[in-house]
Amino acid sequence: MSKIVRVLSRIVCCFSVTTSSPVFAGPDQFIASQVKPHFAAYADCAKQYLRQAAKKEPAALFERIESSLRPACGNHIDLARDALFRGDFGRSEANAIIRSAYASMQPGLRSLFDQAAASERQRHQVEKEQAAQAPRGEEAASVAQDRIKAVEFERTKLLSEASSAFDNCLVSESKSLVPLSNEPAETLVKVIEIKCGEPEKRVASLGVAFYGASKDDYQKMVKEPLDERKKRLVADIVTLRADLAKEAAKQQKDVPEAAAGSKPTNGN
DSSP: OHHHHHHHHHHHHHOOTTOSOOOOOGGGHHIIIIIHHHHHHHHHHHHHHHHHHHHHOTTSOHHHHHTTHHHHHHHHHHHHHHHHHHTTOOHHHHHHHHHHHHHHHHHHHHHHHHHHHHHHHHHHHHHHHHHHHSOOSHHHHHHHHHHHHHHHHHHHHHHHHHHHHHHHHHHHHHHHHGGGOOSOHHHHHHHHHHHTHHHHHHHHHHHHHHHOOOHHHHHHHHHHHHHHHHHHHHHHHHHHHHHHHHHHHHHHHHHHHHHHHHSOOTTO
C-alpha cells in the first residue's frame, strides 16, 4: 500500500498537461521511463482532439466531449496500463495510478477546451455581426460572389501549377534515374521524392496559406492522394523499365538482321 501511495503522490505533484516530462527519481525510475511517456502521449492526443472538438461544437460542454476521449486517445492509457503490469503493479494499483494521472491532467484539459470553445464562439459571433452589417441587395451579393470566385480561381490556379511542377519533377527524375539504376522501384521512389522535395513543400505551403489549415492537418488531407501518386510512380517505373527492356531486345534483334541483309549473295 505504501508503494502505491508514494507513486500516486509523485504523479499528482509532478504530472501536468502542459509539462512534457514529469520528474521521477530513484525507485520510481521505471514509472518515469516506461509509463510516463504514455501519459504524455495521451495528453498530447487529448489536447489535439479537444481543439478539434471545440471548433466543431463550440457550444458543447466539456463533460460531454470528455466522454469521447477514451475511444479517441485511450490506446495510450492501455499502453501505460500494460507497462505497469510489466513492472509488477497489480490491476488495482495500475488503475489507481492511471486515475490519479488523469485527475491531474483534467483541469488543464478542461481549461484548454473552454478557452478554445469560447474563442470559436466569439469568432462565430463576429462573423454573424459582419454578415449583418454587410451591404444588402443583388448587386452587392453579386460583387461579393465574383470576388469569392476570383480568389478561389487564383488559389486553384496556383495550387494546380505547384502540383503540376511536382508531377513534372517526378516524371523528369524517373526518366533520368531509371535507365541508370537497378535499385528496386520502391527505393527509387524514395530517392525521387527527396529530389522533388522542394516542389512538394511548395504544394503543402500553399495549401496551408490558402485554406488556414495547420501543416499537420493539411498533410492528413492530402495523404491519400499522395499515397496514390506514389503507387502510380512505382507502376510508372516498372512500366518504363519494361519498355526499355523491350527496346533493348528489339535493337539486339535488328542488328543481326541488318547485317544479314547487307551481306552479298554468292556469285555477285
